[in-house]
Every structure is written in structure tokens, then in C-alpha cells.
Amino acid sequence: MQYTFIEILRRALDEELARDGAVHLLGEDVAAGGAFGVTRGLAQKYGDKRVRNTPISEAAITGLATGAALCGLKPVLELMFIDFATLAMDCLVNQTAKYRYMSGGQVAVPLVVRTQAGAAGGAAAQHSQSLEAWFIHVPGLVVVAPAAPAEAYGLLKSAIRLGDPVLFIEHKRLYTMKETLAEGAPLPEIGKARVARTGTDVTIIAYSAMVQSALEAAAELARVGVSGEVIDLRTLLPLDMTTVATSISKTHRVVIAHEAVLNGGVGAEIAARIGSELFDELDAPVGRVGCPFAPIPFAPGLEQALLPGSGAIVHAVRELLGAPAQARE
Amino acid sequence: MAEPTLDEWKRMYYALVRIRQFEAQVQRLAGAGEIPGFPHLSTGQEAVAVGVCAHLSRDDVLFTSHRGHGHVLAKGSDLERTFAEILGRDSGLCRGRGGSMHLVDSGAGVLGATGVVGGNLALAAGAAWAAQAQGKNTISVVFFGDGTTGAGVFHETLNLSALWRLPLLFVCENNGYAEFTSREEHSNVQHVSSFAVPYAIATKTIDGNDLPTVYAAAHEAIAALRRGAGPYLLECMTYRMAGHYVGDAQPYRSKEELAAIKEKCPIERLKIRLVAEGVTQQELDEIGERARQEVLQGVERARAAARPDPATVLDHVYRSPSLHSIP
Ligand SMILES: Cc1ncc(C[n+]2csc(CCOP(=O)(O)OP(=O)(O)O)c2C)c(N)n1
Numbered sequence: 001m002q003y004t005f006i007e008i009l010r011r012a013l014d015e016e017l018a019r020d021g022a023v024h025l026l027g028e029d030v031a032a033g034g035a036f037g038v039t040r041g042l043a044q045k046y047g048d049k050r051v052r053n054t055p056i057s058e059a060a061i062t063g064l065a066t067g068a069a070l071c072g073l074k075p076v077l078e079l080m081f082i083d084f085a086t087l088a089m090d091c092l093v094n095q096t097a098k099y100r101y102m103s104g105g106q107v108a109v110p111l112v113v114r115t116q117a118g119a120a121g122g123a124a125a126q127h128s129q130s131l132e133a134w135f136i137h138v139p140g141l142v143v144v145a146p147a148a149p150a151e152a153y154g155l156l157k158s159a160i161r162l163g164d165p166v167l168f169i170e171h172k173r174l175y176t177m178k179e180t181l182a183e184g185a186p187l188p189e190i191g192k193a194r195v196a197r198t199g200t201d202v203t204i205i206a207y208s209a210m211v212q213s214a215l216e217a218a219a220e221l222a223r224v225g226v227s228g229e230v231i232d233l234r235t236l237l238p239l240d241m242t243t244v245a246t247s248i249s250k251t252h253r254v255v256i257a258h259e260a261v262l263n264g265g266v267g268a269e270i271a272a273r274i275g276s277e278l279f280d281e282l283d284a285p286v287g288r289v290g291c292p293f294a295p296i297p298f299a300p301g302l303e304q305a306l307l308p309g310s311g312a313i314v315h316a317v318r319e320l321l322g323a324p325a326q327a328r329e
Numbered sequence: 330m331a332e333p334t335l336d337e338w339k340r341m342y343y344a345l346v347r348i349r350q351f352e353a354q355v356q357r358l359a360g361a362g363e364i365p366g367f368p369h370l371s372t373g374q375e376a377v378a379v380g381v382c383a384h385l386s387r388d389d390v391l392f393t394s395h396r397g398h399g400h401v402l403a404k405g406s407d408l409e410r411t412f413a414e415i416l417g418r419d420s421g422l423c424r425g426r427g428g429s430m431h432l433v434d435s436g437a438g439v440l441g442a443t444g445v446v447g448g449n450l451a452l453a454a455g456a457a458w459a460a461q462a463q464g465k466n467t468i469s470v471v472f473f474g475d476g477t478t479g480a481g482v483f484h485e486t487l488n489l490s491a492l493w494r495l496p497l498l499f500v501c502e503n504n505g506y507a508e509f510t511s512r513e514e515h516s517n518v519q520h521v522s523s524f525a526v527p528y529a530i531a532t533k534t535i536d537g538n539d540l541p542t543v544y545a546a547a548h549e550a551i552a553a554l555r556r557g558a559g560p561y562l563l564e565c566m567t568y569r570m571a572g573h574y575v576g577d578a579q580p581y582r583s584k585e586e587l588a589a590i591k592e593k594c595p596i597e598r599l600k601i602r603l604v605a606e607g608v609t610q611q612e613l614d615e616i617g618e619r620a621r622q623e624v625l626q627g628v629e630r631a632r633a634a635a636r637p638d639p640a641t642v643l644d645h646v647y648r649s650p651s652l653h654s655i656p
């Protein structure tokens with residue numbers, strides 16, 4: 001059966017609520033379906049105590065979810081926009097992430113914070129950001145960013161069962177994407193990337209909506225005889241460098257693409273690790289695609305002008321291929 | 330409320346002195362360079378810890394602040410392991426990962442202290458929510474200072490806990506200072522209990538240095554909480570007899586203020602009351618000496634304990650080591 005991204009998240013939440021009485025949903029408007037309709041109908045099915053509306057208090061509701069997780073619940077908190085996670089930063093960084101460690105392993109925080117990010121449709125500078133890089137800097141957190149509906153289904157269920165705090169980042173542009181769910185497929189392991197398309201000439205590393213752009217870029221490159229391999233990272237913290245290394249050992253060229261700005265981005269970390277761990281495999285400098293260093297503008301023409309897409313990836317790959325390839329022994 | 334027996338008062342007197350002596354050792358060893366970081370003492374505020382925790386069971390949970398040694402001891406954490414944690418020993422409550430400002434003892438229902446002012450409030454509300462959701466009759470207690478009321482999350486948590494009728498006891502230790510700055514310079518609101526009013530949270534301001542007063546007020550508040558009456562904010566007026574942190578020279582306090590400290594001391598005040606009830610000074614001295622000996626022995630054992638193995642420094646970041654693939 002086909003599901004949109006939103007519908008498939010709802011199904012995953014529904015199944016987890018049914019499977020485990022410790023799972024509770026909370027957030028602004030979640031009992032009313034949530035700002036994007038992800039939780040529609042779940043309060044009717046499970047009651048407004050398990051699918052619970054909260055006041056507009058991002059700091060307190062993140063603390064609340066964390067405290068409840070310390071005491072046996074498995075809360076799934078919806079932070080409506082990742083831009084608002086700034087208000088929950090103290091809790092996420094200083095409390096949620098560190099509790100297991102600071103307590104010497106006595107307690108855990110089995111919490112999923114679902115949030116929604118990225119630019120689309122004129123949401124403008126305060127509702128469009130890609131802030132994931134801030135979180136991969138924090139030991140104790142796990143950061144997941146699914147690229148497609150079926151992926152989101154499995155990754156959300158795995159996140160809820162993980163036992164450590166997960167920031168689960170959904171891209172608003174993917175919400176209407178439809179996909180068929182392979183019933184009964186095993187749940188993905190958190191921390192493992194996947195190869196979304198195989199190829200031999202260049203590795204394109206991406207996550208979240210940028211995986212779709214990378215797949216479009218690879219299709220376009222195929223038409224001019226360039227075989228691109230697309231890696232969907234799925235998990236940004238931790239990074240699956242094993243899958244990255246396997247691919248680069250084959251292609252010897254790599255472009256990392258994300259919607260976030262390049263400066264201090266996830267791609268910078270991956271590039272640094274490729275540089276130190278896979279230097280000998282590279283036939284060209286690591287290419288990076290990201291948003292130019294500016295806030296996301298409002299006007300459609302400006303938003304389009306800023307956002308990197310498949311064209312930017314194709315361009316980056318062609319530049320790499322233009323770089324003189326050294327003869328390999 | 331059944332009035333505690335004389336023996337029970339004596340036990341609480343013991344608990345007060347035990348915390349005082351414990352922190353005297355923290356002060357001594359911090360001064361000697363044996364304790365890393367910057368411990369904060371609750372000297373002078375012990376009656377709040379003892380009077381509130383007397384009504385808690387092990388299953389009730391407690392969150393404390395940066396000034397939490399007394400709360401943790403009063404809740405029932407092992408003295409030696411608490412001190413070992415403050416020393417950074419492997420036998421410490423948190424195996425040396427937390428220290429003075431991050432004491433956690435899940436077995437005793439101590440779910441944490443916070444080094445970030447206000448960071449404990451919403452967590453305590455979450456613990457209360459969990460108890461409510463699980464149909465338990467337990468409560469959650471959070472200790473915080475008067476300066477904490479300047480934090481937005483304090484107000485958010487008041488609203489949320491009132492709205493959800495959470496079994497959450499807010500205990501404000503109003504010691505008149507936030508670090509080196511007086512309450513008057515922090516807020517136009519004289520009493521922290523005023524903040525409870527618009528949210529329709531039951532509240533009371535009490536003399537936090539008088540153990541019988543704290544005991545009775547906490548009894549009333551906690552009984553209401555266990556009946557499901559929703560949150561309660563207990564403001565305990567108290568006085569920090571020590572500096573903000575160990576080593577604070579306190580230039581912001583006048584000589585007159587410092588001279589009046591002894592009258593405020595909760596131990597002296599309970600002593601006067603017990604003597605009036607016929608307990609001899611000699612017996613009180615003996616109780617105090619027993620507490621001191623227990624502390625000294627616990628502290629010596631903690632000092633002798635092994636330090637954590639540096640090879641374990643990466644333990645406990647994640648549940649599964651497979652998630653810990655970061656160099
Ligand atoms: C968010 C934050 N801001 C500032 C500090 C530094 N700080 C530590 S304790 C303290 C004073 C807290 O005052 P109060 O809440 O009254 O507690 P008290 O120390 O009096 O017990 C401050 C400002 C901090 N730890 N966290």
C-alpha cells in the first residue's frame with residue numbers, strides 16, 4: 001500500500017502506541033493532529049492522556065519528556081519546527097544528552113524528539129532552517145534524518161525502541177512524498193547508512209530531502225555516462241563511516257550534499273573524516289554542496305535561488321570529474 | 330498530622346548534624362585541593378532538606394539543584410558513596426562521572442541535580458507525569474533557589490504542572506541571594522509563593538530554618554499531593570550560612586549580617602526546642618558526636634576508595650557501544 005510521509009509516520013506511531021503502553025505522544029496540538037497532521041486520529045484512538053497537548057513551552061515540554069523518560073515512559077515529543085528547538089536547547093544539550101553519562105549509567109533517556117526542518121513554500125528564515133549540525137556536536141544524542149516515507153517508518157520505530165535520546169528530523173518537503181511500504185521488512189538499525197543507488201564513478205553522500213536531489217542528480221549524470229552511487233546516511237550521529245568507506249574505495253570521488261549551510265555543517269565533519277581516514281582512496285578533492293551562507297529568504301524566487309538541488313550536485317560532480325584523475329597503481 | 334515523638338525529633342536532629350558535618354568535610358577537603366570543581370554548601374539550609382524528605386518514601390523521586398548534598402543525604406543515599414562521588418571516586422554514586430552538582434542515585438529516588446539553574450524543574454514535572462501516567466501514588470519533589478525564579482522554564486513548569494495537576498512539590502529555598510546578588514536586585518516579587526497564585530497552585534511561605542515548621546508544612550503539602558490535589562509550591566525562607574561556593578569570601582555581606590548568623594542556625598534552633606522539652610545538652614552533644622563520627626568514617630572510606638579507571642572514560646555515553654563510533 002502507498003503512504004505519504006505523513007501517513008507513514010502516523011502508522012509507525014500508531015503501531016508503537018499499540019505495542020508498548022509506555023509510549024506517549026506529546027507536543028503542541030498533537031491531540032488535534034499536530035500542525036502537519038502526523039498524529040491525526042491518534043488521540044481519539046489512544047485517549048488524550050497518551051496523546052497529549054502541551055502549552056507553547058518548548059523548554060518545559062522537552063524537560064517534561066526527558067524527566068518522564070527517566071521514569072519509565074517512552075515519550076515521543078513533537079517540536080513543531082526545528083527552529084524552535086533553540087528554546088529547548090538547554091534541556092537537550094545539558095540534560096537529555098548527558099543523563100546516562102553523568103549518572104554513570106544508572107539511568108537512560110529513551111526519548112524521541114520528532115521535529116520538522118528544511119525550506120519549502122516560503123516558510124522563510126525562522127521556519128526553514130536545517131540545524132542538524134548543532135546536535136551532532138553533542139555526545140549522548142542520536143540524530144536521524146530519513147529521506148523517504150518507507151525509511152521514515154522503519155527509522156521512527158527503531159528510534160522509539162533504541163533506549164537513547166533521538167532527534168528525529170523530518171523534512172517538510174518530503175511530507176507529501178508517496179511510497180509503497182514493503183510489509184514485514186526488518187527494522188533498520190540506527191547508525192547504519194544505506195546505499196540508495198549503486199554506481200562506480202562517484203559517491204554522492206546525502207541525507208533527508210537531499211537524498212532525493214542526489215538520486216535525481218545521479219539519474220541525470222547517468223544520461224551522460226557518469227555512474228553515481230548515492231549514500232543515504234539516515235543517521236547523522238553517529239555517522240556510518242564504514243558504508244562511506246566501502247563506497248569511496250570503489251569510486252574514489254565523493255560529493256557531500258546537504259541543504260544546511262556548508263560552514264560547520266555535517267558535510268564538513270564527513271569531509272574531515274574522509275580526509276584523515278580515506279586520503280589514499282581519493283582521486284579528487286572532496287566536493288561539498290550546501291546552502292550559501294544566508295538565512296532562508298521568503299520570496300519564492302529568492303528561496304529557489306538559494307536552495308541547493310540536483311543541479312548543484314550535478315555541477316559539483318562534473319567539477320570533480322574535470323579535476324585531473326591521478327593514475328592509480 | 331501525628332506530632333513526631335521525641336525520639337523522632339532526635340533522629341531529625343541527628344540528620345541535620347549529619348548534613349552539617351558532611352559539608353564541613355566537603356569544605357575542608359575542597360580547601361585542601363582534594364575535591365575537584367566547585368562544590369556549593371547548604372550549610373544553614375539543612376532543615377528544609379530534613380523536614381521535607383522525612384515525608385518521602387524511596388519510591389518518591391527527588392530532583393535537586395547545585396546545592397544538593399543535604400537533599401540527597403536526607404532522601405536516603407549512602408553517605409560514603411555520596412562523598413565518594415564528590416571526590417570523583419569509582420565507588421561514587423555516579424562512578425565519578427557526575428560530582429557535586431550532578432548527584433544521581435536512582436535506587437534512592439534521587440534522579441538528579443543540575444548545574445544549570447532551573448534545569449531540574451521540568452524534569453521533575455516529567456517524573457511526576459510518569460507517576461501519574463503509570464497510576465502510581467508517588468510524588469516528585471524539586472528543590473531550587475529563589476534566583477531560579479528568574480528563569481523562563483520556572484514559569485513554564487508552574488503552568489504545565491498546574492494544567493496537568495501533576496503530583497509535583499516545588500520546594501524553593503529562598504536564601505535571599507543568587508550568588509552574590511540579593512533577591513531585591515533580582516526581582517520585584519518579594520515572595521516566590523506569589524508566582525503560584527495566578528496558576529492556582531497551592532502555596533505557602535514558611536520559616537525554613539525551623540525544622541518543626543518545615544516538617545508540618547511539608548506534611549500538609551505532601552498529603553495534598555498524594556490525594557491528587559495537584560502541584561504545591563512551598564517557599565522556605567532560609568539562610569545560607571556559608572559562601573555561595575566553597576572559597577567565596579562574601580564581601581557582599583555586612584559584618585552585622587554575618588554576626589547574626591548563629592541565631593538563624595536551624596541546628597541551634599532545634600536544640601533550643603529539644604532542651605525546652607527536657608532533652609539534656611549532654612544527650613544532644615552525644616547525638617551530634619555520633620553524627621560526626623559516622624561522617625568522618627564514611628569520608629575516610631570514600632577517600633581511600635579507588636579512582637575510576639581512565640580506560641572507562643567512554644563508558645555510558647550510549648547504551649550500545651555500536652552507537653559510539655565517534656573518534
Ligand atoms: C542558567 C545558569 N545561569 C547562571 C548560573 C550560575 N549560577 C550558579 S548558582 C547561581 C545562583 C542561583 O541562585 P538561587 O537559585 O537562589 O540558588 P542558591 O545558590 O541561592 O541556592 C548562579 C547564577 C548557572 N549555574 N546556570
Ligand SMILES: [Mg+2]
Nearest residue numbers: 474475506507
Ligand atoms: Mg538563593
